[in-house]
Amino acid sequence: MSEFTVLNPATEQPVTTVAQPDAEETDAAIARAVAAQRDWRAVTPGDRAGLLRRFAAAVDAHIGELADLEVAGSGHPLGQATWEAGHVRDVLLYYSAAPERLIGKQIPVPGGLNVTFHEPVGVVGLIVPWNFPMPIFSWGMAPALASGNTVVAKPAELTPLTAIRIAELALEAGLPEGVLQVLPGKGSVVGQRLVDHPQVRKIVFTGSTEVGSQVMAGCARHIKRVTLELGGKSANIVFADCDLERAAATAPYAVFDNAGQDCCARSRILVQRSVLDRFMELLEPAVKNVAVGDPAAPGTEMGPLISAAHRRHVASYVPDDAPVAFRGSAPDGPGFWFPPTVLAPVGAADPAYTEEVFGPVVTVTPFEDEADAVTIANDTPYGLSGSIWTSDVGRAIRVSRAVETGTLSVNSHSSVRYWTPFGGFKQSGLGRELGPDAPEAFTETKNVFIATD
Ligand code: NAP
């Protein structure tokens, strides 16, 4: 068994050491999940709902501990990490209502009674990235458990601590052994085995488009179900008729939250040319006011990047001759810090404009009119998120329908609300998570005809 040392990204100091399972141990965990699923699917819907509510209560009783783990192990600001732990509780509570509502159909047919059932797929393999270790874990885990599946989850190698603790809380809450297992191993070992193992019936993957494409190809060998949440290069479209003060004041948080390590980051700001100069005047103080610093300090809005390697990657998009319009601040000394950075004017072929940076770097590009804004917004292989700022209701609706992305907000930057579906168009993904339909995505529809004659 190999070991991995988790580093605090704000200090570069070790937090703890985690034992990493190998492929054989992954196979053993999958065998336990297969056995546990036979019993878990037979737990009555009301009892399954009750266990998920107890699990949510156990998370609720440990919000502070989970938040502290995420601050130390992932560098998330304390306020954000506290919200994330509460979000896990909320997602569990929301889907705790699902077992009692997995309702099939009675379809009128001649000669008998026809009914449909939502049967669990079986064992679900959940592959989680390092950027939002708690929320993304909960989005796959909670609806999968609610609809009678067992889950083998692989957190990112860099950020395993909160998922490990949440799985312990599941056991303490009374979920049977083997129903939810967390394997904090390498993607190339544990993740690959989940994809290749025939008894894992569905993969839920969040991460890069590159690895997601390999995962999808691996799943194809077994016709394995797969949900993919991949990268993004989302546009924040600012029309001249909007509340420009609010648009400028909120734009930094739409891209610099989580230090830009967010697949929904609005990393391309598109501004109608007639208000470009005024927008830039308003944006500069907003960017400089982002509170970057010690994640454990109250009031911190942005922490460090996840790792030294990732900081090198982000920095490669801002070479010495980059068109930096202005930058915010970042601490000196240890820690993987990178200041909020605004690039303008930026060329249409500049990698900072075309590629997902996954760091606190945003570009500003002018557009002429509505049609131009839509063309520029859609000129990317991605299609995850985006924002539209306008006071014209008709325009808000037209542009919302024309932008090819899965999750849009008008006069706001909301992306992920657990009540509503989340996922991407084009190379940003496949399938949807969250919302009222998520439990059905972990089931197969079975049709049964019973002859009456
Ligand atoms: P990644 O390499 O795609 O990793 C995502 C998850 O997949 C991790 O748990 C990883 O495990 C696992 N994995 C890696 N190779 C695998 C394989 N062959 N089979 C199965 N699972 C495998 O993403 P990353 O390296 O963390 O980040 C790279 C880029 O991905 C980012 O810069 C960003 O562009 C994008 N990203 C997007 C999101 C999103 O929410 N859409 C999240 C994170 C990253 P290990 O950690 O052990 O390698």
Ligand code: MG
């Ligand atoms: Mg990787």
